[in-house]
Amino acid sequence: MDQTATIDAPLLSVRHCRQAYHKEASADLIVLDDVNVTLQSGEIVGLLGRSGSGKSTLLRIVSGLLKPTAGEVLWRGLPLTGPAAGVAMVFQSFALFPWLTVQENVELGLEAQGVKKAEREERTEAAIDLIGLGGYDTAYPKELSGGMRQRVGLARALVVHPDLLLMDEPFSALDVLTAETLRTDLIDLWMDGKLPVKSVLIVTHNIEEAVLMCDRILVFSSNPGRVAQELKVPFAHPRNRFDPAFRQMVDDIYGIMTRRKTPEVQNAPTPATGFATPLHPVGTNLMAGLVETLNAPPYEGRADLPALAAALQYEADELLPLGETLGMLGFAVLEEGDLILTDMGRKFAEAETEDRKVIFASRLLATVPLISAIRAVIDQRSNHRASAVRFRDELEDHMSPEYAEETLRTAIAWGRYAEIFEYDEEAQQFSLEEEDEAEA
C-alpha cells in the first residue's frame, strides 16, 4: 500500500484558507482567516483552540464536507472537491445510527464503497476486534456506554482504511477516566503500527490531550480563527503527564491561549467592540464560586491556571471564558497563565448576597455596554418596557445568530441577577423591577 514516491509529497495541504459567513446587512463574519496547514504521512497533528476559533470548521473543510470561501485544499496534491475516499471522520457526538447494530454501523462506510459482503464482514470483524468491541457486534448503540460508543465511532472510521483519520473533539463527551483509556488505547495502537491510517488530525480544546497525543500542535486564536502558533511536541510515547517538561509545555500553551490580542489582530475586519462584545455564557453562581475560591487558601488571590483547572476538574475551554469574564468585569486579571484577583474581586468575595448584587450591578453597567444600553432604553420609554428583538437584531449585525442569541441570553441572566431589569420570556420584553417602577 505504501508508495515511496508519495512519501515526501504532503498528504494534505491547506493554503490561505478563509471561511466567512455572509451577512446581508453588514460585513462578513469571518470564522477562519488565512489558515495554512500541511500534513505529512506518519504524524498526529492537533488543532487546539477555544470554542469559536473555527477549528471544527477547518476540520470540515479538510474532510471535504465544506467548501472554503477562499483558498485551496490539496489532498495528495489534487484539489479536494468533496468527501475523499481516503479520509474518515470520528465525531464528537459519535454520530452513530441508533437503528443500526454495532456491526451495521461499522459496515456503513464499506457499503458506501460497494465492498462485497464477504470482505465487508471480514474487515468489519477485524476492526471491531482491533478496537476492543468483540462480542458487541449485535448490540445497538443505546445499549452501550459512552466510551464503547466512541469505540464504535473509531472502528467505523478505521474499517475503511483511511489515509487520514479526522477526529473532532473525540473524547470531550466522555468522562475523564474513560477518555484517558481511549486515548492511551489509541496511542498504543498507533505506536504498534496497528492503526490502518497514515496520519491523524485531531481537533481539541483540551491542552493536556493535545500534548499527550500529538506530534505537532497548531494553536488557534479566536475571532477570527487563525493559527497563532505552531509547536512541535518533542516527547516520546508513552508520555508522562507529570514530567516537568510536559507540565511546562502545558503551562506555555495556557500562556499562549490567554495572551492578550495584539493590536494588529484587534483591527481585524470585524472589530467586536462595545455594544456587540460577545459575552461568554457564564453563570453568576459560577463566577461567585470562582471569586470565592481564588480569595480563599491555598490561592490567596492568585492561581496558576493549569493547576486551578486540575483542582476544579475543568478543561481550559471551560476555565478560560470564566477567567476572561471576571477580567472583563474587573474582578480579576489574566496574566501569562495566571488568574489574579483584583481589589474589586476581593470586595465582591467578602460581601453578603445583597451587597454582591449591588457591586455586580455597578460593574455590569460600567463594563458591559449591552446591559447599560438595555437599561438606558428601558429608562427612556414612558412605559418602562423594551422588546428584546431589537437588541437581538442589532447583535446579529455583528455576530452569527447563535452567538447573538447566546450573548443576549447571558446579558438577560446577568441583568436579572443584578436586578438591573426584569425579563418576560413569553413577551420577549425587558421591564423595570416593580419597586423601581413605583419610585419612578
Add this chain to the structure above:
Amino acid sequence: MTITPSALAGRRVPNRWDMAAMLIVMGLLVGVVDVGRGTLVAPLMAHTRVIHLNPSYLPGYALRTTARMFAALFASIIFTFTFATLAAKSRRAGMVLVPILDILQSVPILGFLSFTVVFFMNLFPGRVLGAELAAIFAIFTSQAWNMAFSFYQSLTTLPADLQEAARSFRLSPWQKFWRLDVPFAMPGLVWNTMLSMSAGWFFVVASEAITVGNTTFTLPGIGSYVALALARQNLTAVFYAIVAMLVVILLYDQLLFRPLVAWSAKFRFETTATVQTADPWMLQLFRRATLFRAVGETIGGAAGAIGRLRLGAGAGVQVDDNKAPSRTLDGVWFAVILAAAAYALWRIGVFIAGTLHWGDFGTALLMGLFTFIRVTVLMGIASLVWVPIGVWIGLRPKATRIAQPIAQFLAAFPANLLFPPVVLAIVYFHANASIWLSPLMLIGTQWYILFNVIAGAAAFPGDLKEASANFRIRGALWWRRVIIPGILPYFVTGAITASGGAWNASIVAEVASWGRHKLVAQGLGAYIAQATAAGDTPRVVLGVAVMSGFVIGFNRILWRPLYAYATRRTTIG
C-alpha cells in the same frame, strides 16, 4: 408519544406562499370538478354490482374493502417518499409544495368524493377499474397528506451529525435515503400511517356507495353493504356489518400495527435505553418462531440489499455556503408560481361566475359558523368528559395497560358504521336533528383526546407526583397547577386530531337517512352534502373552500399557538 401532529407542524409561519398554495389547490379541485361535470349524468348504473345483505357475503366484502385500504396505503407511501423528499431537498419546490400539503390536509376531500369518482370513471369508461381506482383514490386522499407531512418534518429535522457522517462516509443518495432518512422518519411515519388508516376506514365506507345526482353506484364492500342496509331499514344487517368491521380492525391492529409500532421503536432517535415493554405477540412470533424468523430475515435481507445499492450520483457533495442561490432562477420560479396561481384564480372565477353571488358566500359562512359552534361545544363536552377519565386511567399503570389499546382501537373504528343506531333513535324519539346529529361528528375522533390524555398522565414525572403529594396539593389546585399543565401538550395533540376529524366528519354526520327519513342538521357539512346530492358543483366548491378556511384558521389561531405555548411552558430546559 411525543410526535407532533402534522397539522401543528410548528415553526412554519404563514406567508405569501400559503395564498398561492390555496389558489392552486382550489384550482386543481375546480379542474377535477370541471372534467367531471359534463358527464355527471352519464349512465353509471352499468357498473353497479348487486349487493347481498346475507351475512355470508360479509367476509368477502370485508376482504375487498381491506384490499382497497392497503392499495391506497401503498400509493400513499409512494407519494410520501417522493413528494416529501422533493419538498425537503429542493428549496424551490419546498416553497410551494409545503404550503400545498398544509392546505390539502385541511381540505375536506370527502366533499369531492363524487367528483373524483366521475373523474376516474371518465379515465376508464365502462370498466370496473375506474370505479375501483376512484375508491382507492378517495382513500388515498384521506391518508397521504399527514404521512407526507410527517416525513417532510423528519427530513427537515435530521440530526446534523448523522448527515455529516453519511456524507463523509460517502453514502450515495439512495443509500442515505434508506439508511438515514427513512429510519429516522420511521416512528413518526408509522404513527401517522396509523392515523391515516383510521381516516381511511371512514372513507372506504363512504366511498363504496356514492350517489351523484340520481344515480347511485356501488362497489362490493362493507361500505356499500351498510348503505344498502340503511336503505332497506335492516338493523340486523347493520349490526352484522359492525361486527365484521370490528373483526377486520382487530385483525389488522393485532397482526400489523401493534408489531409495526413496537418494531418502529427501535428507530426512535434517542441514545438512552428506555424501559422495554413486552413485544406484541405477533412480533414475538416473528422474532422467535423459526419459520417466521426465516421469512422475516429473507424480507429484511432483500430490503437491506436494495438499500445498499449505490444508486444516484454525487455522493461527495460539498456544502458551499458561499454560493448564493441564483436570483434569475428564483425569479423565473416565482413567475411560474404566480402564473399558476393567477390561472387558478381565473379558472375559479370563471367557474363560479354567474352561478354564485356574495349572498351564497354569506350563507356558506353562516353555515360554517353553525358547524364551528357545534365542533367547539362538542370539543368542550368531550374534553370535560375524557380529560378526568384519561387522567384517572393514566395515573394508574394497570388501568393504562388495559384502557390504552382499547382507546386506540376505538379511534381506528370507522364511526360512520355507528351512525345508524343513533339515526334510528332520533327518528324514533322525533328529536331535534340539529342538536342530536351533532355528537356523530365526534363519535370517532373523541378517542384521540382520551388516549393522548392517558399517555400524558402516564408520562407525568414521578418526582412531581411525589412533590405535589408531599405539599398536600389536592382538589382544584392540583388540577390547575399540577396535572393540567402537565398533560397540556398531549391534550392539544389529541384535540387537534379530534377537531380536524370532526370537521371532515360533518359532511357525513350532518345529513343522515334511515329508509325514507332524511335528517338534516344545519351546518356547512350538510350544505356540502346537499349541494353534492343536487349536483350543484359551484356550491360544493364554495362549501369546501369555506370549510378549509375554517379548519386552517382554527389551526393557525387556536391550536398552533396553544401547542407552542404548551410545549414551551411545560418543559424544563
